[in-house]
Amino acid sequence: MTHINSDDCTGLMAFWADIEADYVLRYQQWHNCEHIPERVSISGFVEGRRYRSLDNKPHFLMYYDTQTAxxxxxxxxxxxxxxxxPWTxxxxxxxxxxxxxxxxxxAVTGARGKFAAPYITSxxxxxPEEDEAKYAGLWLRAALEAESVERVRFYRVDSAVGNMATSERKVHGGGPGKQTYLVLIEQSRSPASGNGPVTRGDAAVSGDIRRTHxxxxxxxxxxxHQKDESR
Structure with a gap:
């Protein structure tokens, strides 16, 4: 069995949304049984995941790793x-x-574990653009040193691709967020007791933090759901 390693993927589509409470079970069935397999079957898609808010509110992060943006x-x-x-x-x-x-x-530090990370921080x-290198280097390396952290990934938004109008977008009405950057922190144990990776990363850049929004x-x-390229 052959898999493309998601560590080699540089593209990401991420979708944050609340789901109407009475529809959550139906939504999970659709996403598990139709939507993720459909998307991952597309050429260049490698893996799809869905995460639920740690407080169990009907808030979800859905994302797909692709070979490139x-x-x-x-x-x-x-x-x-x-x-x-029709179901979509x-x-x-x-x-x-x-x-x-x-x-x-x-940038990325660490590596995908044997299994998909059971917890993630978004x-x-x-x-400021001049601080990109600081985050790609010092911040990520320090965050990786926090307890139970397996991989830390740093992204910049591709607004040209993300702003494309599509039939699906007309239905859900969701557009790009107002933020330019995303860090995904994957952990093997629950981060409920605190946000150690973020604290460590911030300390590594000497307190010169200028994050906004x-x-x-x-x-x-x-x-x-991960694609099996041997089939």
Missing amino acids: SVLASDAYMAALNAPT REALTYFRNPTRDIFTRL LRFDL EQCHQYWLEMV
Whole structure:
């Protein structure tokens, strides 16, 4: 069995949304049984995951690792976005407060574990461009040293791809977020007791933190689907 390693993927589509409470079970069935397999089957898609808010509110992070960000503007993916299935059209009407962004990876420390990380922290923010290198180096390395952290990835939004109008977007109404940067922190144990990786990262850049429009959420894993290239 052969898998493309998601450590080698530089593209990411991330979608944050609340789901109407009465529809959550139906949403999970749709996402598990139709939507993630459909998306991961597209050329250039490697893995899809869904995480649920650690406080068990009906708030979710859904994302796909792709070989490059250009995959998320490919004809095959655009065709899927512009021809949603009936079930997809139904499910998307129950999304609330949706944000969907396309990202290119700038840096990564650590490596994907043997299994998909059971917990993840999503940190979205704006940052002066001259501080990019500081985060790609010192900040990520320090965050990786926190207890139970397996991998830390740093992304910049690709607004040209993310702003494309599609049939699916017309249904869910979600556009890009206002933040330029994303850090994903994968952990083998629950981060409920605190946010050690972020604290360590901030300390490493000597307190010279200029993040704005920051949003930090913590999640636990509900679903992962990885492509088997041997089939």
